[in-house]
Amino acid sequence: MLHTHSIVVSTLDMDRISSLMDKMPKLSPELLRLEDELDRATIKEPQEIPPGVVSMNSTVRFKFQGKDEIMEKHLVYPHEVKSNDDISIFAPVGSALLGLSAGQTLSWPMPGGSEKVIEIIEVTYQPEREGRYDL
Template sequence: MSATPIVVSSLDMDRIEALLEKMPRLTPELEKLEDELDRANVVEPADLPADVVSMNSTVRFKFAGDDKVFQKTLVYPHELKHDEQISIFAPVGSALLGLAVGQSLEWPMPHGQSRTVEILEVLFQPERAGEQQR
């Protein structure tokens, strides 16, 4: 289990747990997401720190040891529409949720590999922008 602390809004927590409950079975990657949610510090959306990745946040991140920087918006699976988005149910998407700028987390990837995701910047966060999430 990772020691990196994560913070998740109560709204995101409720919605993600509801989606997980509807799944006929959980993949090992989704079981890892469930484990991370179990250890998350859950706060009200208004109390979410401005530098934490929440659902519908746009984040810049990279993998440790790699210079390529990615910019993606974290969305629910049914909202995934283009390459600039990443699903919370994708391995990297699951790793992003709840991390703050400067934090990193080792996360299992497909084919038995694991990578360390590093958060560089939260460009947009709905809670910081004063938006009520959909």
Template sequence: MDQQPSITISSLDLARIEKLMHSAAAKNSPGLAALQNELDRANVLEPTQIPPGLVTMNSTVRFIEDASGALSELTLVYPDEGGAAGSVSILAPVGSALLGLSVGQSIHWQVPGGRELELRILDVVKQPEAMGKFHR
């Protein structure tokens, strides 16, 4: 797999995700190792320092799968809010892949079955921090 892009997350998101990862509900999640790898390489900022155009928790993001040209728009949520149309859990592989990326960045993402896709962020349609919501 190619070198992954740098990512940035808020200290609030980091604290909540780490708490989630230690919960009983997350223990059997297949995406835990990938999510931990993302957190380990993340640059952490205070919520008020998060720039617009960065995928944070509860952000709605538009992205493209470069090989097929397929466009998607998803809101990155915590597992208890997942399952709704247009949302993806942070514990899902694509959720952890999107966290912390900025508009224009790409990431290689392995789907079940071993196939690899390249996702590129086109737009962050809604970001809580850009809306002044620092304590979601």
């Protein structure tokens, strides 16, 4: 497993994600991996989140290593997915994005048992950077 990062998660995001996961009768292997990542995350108050970290409601540009295509997605909670521009925190790629910063990579399991290395290019919007500590 490739770890070239440590992740940073806000107390607000941690509380909301944990609450949603606690309500699930059973966690998929991908969500168990997210739970493991959250267990080892550095937790900070929203006002202390570094400006380049992917937090909930951030918009992030990323790609899969070995591919040229750069994608841009808005990381949201499952009930907030409204378009193809949104990605749920509970989707495999969404789970992998949380807490990373530009230039960091992470190998993450995908449906069907494969693993892909995700590389963060840029966090184009982050609520905390804009003074939005309530999103």
